[in-house]
Amino acid sequence: MLFRGFLLTLRTLRSGPAGGHLSNDRARYLYRPLYNAGMTKPAGRPRAFDRDAALEKALAEFWRHGYEATSIAGLTGAMGIRPPSLYAAFGDKRRLFSECVQRYQETYGAATARALQDAPTAREGIAAMLRTAAADYSDPSHPPGCLVITAAANHGPENADVEAELRAQREATKALIADRIKADVRAGRLPPGTDADALARFYAATVQGMSRQAQDGATRAELEEIAVLALRAWP
Structure with a gap:
């Protein structure tokens, strides 16, 4: 499964030793699942009763x-x-x-x-x-x-x-x-x-x-x- 991140209310992005990170505590990501061509949606939970x-x-x-x-x-x-x-x-x-x-x-x-x-x-x-x-x-x-x-x-x-x-x-x-x-x-x-x-x-x-x-x-x-x-x- 691939995810696309949409950055909201981004003010600054600083680079550090471990790589880029968000410095604004109001910034957050909204994730939406995407599927590559040919990938199938995972099967639902199997029925757990007779x-x-x-x-x-x-x-x-x-x-x-x-x-x-x-x-x-x-x-x-x-x-x-x-x-x-x-x-x-x-x-x-x-x-x-x-x-x-x-x-x-x-x-x-x-x-x-x-x-x-x-x-x-x-x-x-x-x-x-x-x-x-x-x-x-x-x-x-x-x-x-x-x-x-x-x-x-x-x-x-x-x-x-x-x-x-x-x-x-x-x-x-x-x-x-x-x-x-x-x-x-x-x-x-x-x-x-x-x-x-x-x-x-x-x-x-x-x-x-x-x-x-x-x-x-x-x-x-x-x-x-x-x-x-x-x-x-x-x-």
Whole structure:
């Protein structure tokens, strides 16, 4: 790195045994870094934390407290990093939240979707989905309930985009349930007049209610009882 010195308020320059020096105590240099052609700017300080582990910690904070109630201070405390590191690695709280939602859907939230899709019939798929939800929502190894449901509580108008993102996720689940039911209607496993969309709304509401119950302390057995009762509505 080369430096160009700009001499300010220079009055006198005396030469001495050791060479030229400034005699005026008000004189000073202003330095500005310059780079020779072909020289590259030094790399920034390498990230000193595990981004993936930090993302998991942030996910748990949003899951436990919801979007609005989760502060930057709470996030950085849980993640073990300082605010500048959070902004450098994740952008901001809003973008971090979206990344957490995506991570949740690819990991914790994927089990209920698989249970619904992998079963041979819609009824068996919905039964498996409800059983899986009962187990996952009450699992003590992570916060209770479903992030996509619990994080949506108490949003003000300034965070309408957060609610829209979460609503889209919930609507996608409801559409998946409806598609399974409609497939069984076409296959003749359900009566032709079955209202697939109404049934899908009912079972989506059941899943959302189970999430809320889990947050309130319902056990796995209690959530499974809800699932059993809900299946009695099957046509």
